[in-house]
Amino acid sequence: MNLSNGETSTVSGQNRNGASGSWEDTKRLVKPSTPTRKPQPALEAVNNRLRELYPQSEELFDVVLVTNNHAYVGLRLINTINHHHLLIERFCMTGGNSPIGYLKAYHTNLYLSADSAKVREALEEGIAAATMFTPEKMTEVSETQLRVAFDGDAVLFSDESERIFKAHGLDKFFEHEKAHENKPLDHGPLKGFLEALGKLQSKFFDKGLRMDCPIRTYLVTARSAASSGTRALKTLRSWGLEIDEALFLAGAPKGPMLEKIRPHIFFDDQMFHVEGAAELGTVACHVPYGIAQRAAKK
């Protein structure tokens, strides 16, 4: 996405954690080029529900717009945001400095950008980040329930299993996963973000709203339910994290499944899946992490 001067603007999401006085984050979808879809509703809906239930709490979704632009183009940026009726209230114009320091200062839970270099930098600093790709045509998504879909390996989990698969093939992969079924996988770059979402979800669960929770999470993985999927689920359980729906595609394309789920955002480490998802109207984000990136470079 391009805002002013042809520069790419990036979005960082944040929550405020009232308990420790520090900041968590949130995520945001900003699509100034596609005014047919207003992305705010889902996040605003979640925030409104949270405020209703916990009026004193500051644990909400919070969005900060981060740009490398200098302040003197700030007015144009504000005008653009007003024009598209985006509900962004926090801004960080770094005047050419790297945004990474600011992301850390804000305790960013998720950093989204159209600039993959910045995303890589953020990942290297341990900040959950992904490169956004806007589909040409976006499918309709819920305005009342925020849906977030994650790939498993190299997104929520480390890329260790992908390495086995790439080095030794599918059979070895299955063997390895079966043998290590009870050994939790290492965590991946977006585990923290899932955790942050989980914290907000549990605020609804605590009020008995499990069935009517305005945040829903999905695991969309090429693993198969019969075999390699078990390790994934056990890993999540060992982390104390829940995922609402786990979809084991056993290698089938993810696009059609995502079209059914209609997440507001989907994270995958492989461009093949990101593109496939975007082709069918899902907002897909690439997490440039792990072995898949080296393979892609060749």
Place this chain on the structure above:
Amino acid sequence: MVSTVANVDVKQKDAEQALVVAISCSAVLEDTDDGEVHGVGVAFPLLQAVQNVNRRLVAANSAESLLFDVLLVTTDGRRQQSARIVSSTKHHGLEVSRFCFSGREDFVESLLENRVQLFLSAEPEEASQAWQRGVLSALLGRQTWSSSSEQLRVLLCGGDIFTTPANPTPAAQRFWSQLGAMRGRFGVLDSPVSVSVLTAHGGRQSFGDALATLRSRGLKADEAHCLAGAPRGPILDLLRPHFLLGDGGLER
């Protein structure tokens, strides 16, 4: 009684054209009884940065008259140490144009007489006194010491980033346009002076208003942050300004 002494070792600036900044002596030199020379105070990196700005301005235009004109002001009647103060500033390579030896009751007079546009002090009392008489003032602190010695970093901060004293002196009123002109002498990158803006409360609306006001005063800011109520500590640690102006400035 105030006595003002020009520093013969430093080329005097054209006071009409220059940006006159006065710094309280106690912020520049430590008050040590022993030794030949005073140690440096919290404002040392700031002065080095200011000198760097002057250096770059002159390098770009040898006839430049919009320079920082630095005055050292004593506020506690340290007249008897005046020689030591002068020699200490020379020892540390500080390019002070003039020394104003005054006391607590009359230091503000010397600020007014010298048409000081900005007064910097590490003492809240002093800054407040000057402010009440219409002199634009800012507090220095620990963050001044840990800030850059190569780039002067000014932060306009608060709900109202352009807070001025109730009856601002003409000198105070000229400060913004002069600072803007000075910043404008340099390009977007590699500038020896950086102006940042931070609105603490209020959202996009007040942020936009602040940016519009900046523009109308001819001041091109480098960084701009709209916190909308977020804690400002982490961002301040990142920005490392030498001092803050605005209504968020004097409340340290």
